[in-house]
Amino acid sequence: MKLQLALDRLTREECFQIVKETKENIDWIEMGTGIIKEYGMTVVREMHELYPEKTIVADMKTCDAGGHEAIQAFEAGADITTVMGFSSDLTITDTLGVAKQYDARVMVDLLEISNRRRMHELKRIGVDLVSLHVGKDKQKEGKFDTALFSLVDDLGFEVTVAGGISEDTLSDIVQKRPNTVIVGSAITKAPSPRDAAASMKKILSNSVM
Numbered sequence: 001m002k003l004q005l006a007l008d009r010l011t012r013e014e015c016f017q018i019v020k021e022t023k024e025n026i027d028w029i030e031m032g033t034g035i036i037k038e039y040g041m042t043v044v045r046e047m048h049e050l051y052p053e054k055t056i057v058a059d060m061k062t063c064d065a066g067g068h069e070a071i072q073a074f075e076a077g078a079d080i081t082t083v084m085g086f087s088s089d090l091t092i093t094d095t096l097g098v099a100k101q102y103d104a105r106v107m108v109d110l111l112e113i114s115n116r117r118r119m120h121e122l123k124r125i126g127v128d129l130v131s132l133h134v135g136k137d138k139q140k141e142g143k144f145d146t147a148l149f150s151l152v153d154d155l156g157f158e159v160t161v162a163g164g165i166s167e168d169t170l171s172d173i174v175q176k177r178p179n180t181v182i183v184g185s186a187i188t189k190a191p192s193p194r195d196a197a198a199s200m201k202k203i204l205s206n207s208v209m
């Protein structure tokens, strides 16, 4: 089970410092939407150049102009870009088409999607990687809950999970066998991001796939 570190609401310097401290224990590095809005695609390019061995996720949260934004992400060195599941099918298929040209991937963010019908549609149009996600604002009403897995059960997607996940909630989540767990604040705001990433990675590694 992989650990994706989400870098959000940090300065550029903090992003690089936290990755330096946690790099042994993280698999995928997510350049968060707010970080990209603040620093542009340059920060994605810099992270890729420093850590070419890591999978870089550009959390573009694209909801229109899918092809154009996917080119921006992949030209900057991202291996994966994100697009919203509630977008038009055309936005998603354009994004998938560009990803194919770059030999890269698309993660469909399922923020605010709660019906299986949309999941079947996403499958039909060629989506293979999805993110079950409780957004930052929605987290005021409750963080990631394992009940969310029912949205993707038995549909054959590669599944990532995100939304206020911490060490306390991780053991329940790993029982559901997601492919990747995305963690932001519980690592980036921890007194020691290094220790937080190490103990979360240990829990993931000890769980059998």
Ligand SMILES: O=C([C@H](O)CO)[C@H](O)[C@H](O)COP(=O)(O)O
Binding pocket: 006, 007, 008, 030, 032, 033, 034, 059, 134, 135, 136, 162, 163, 164, 165, 182, 183, 184, 185, 186
């Ligand atoms: O995508 C995210 C969110 O929408 C803010 O942009 C976060 O990366 C994701 O929720 C993980 O962060 P935490 O919730 O802080 O673990």
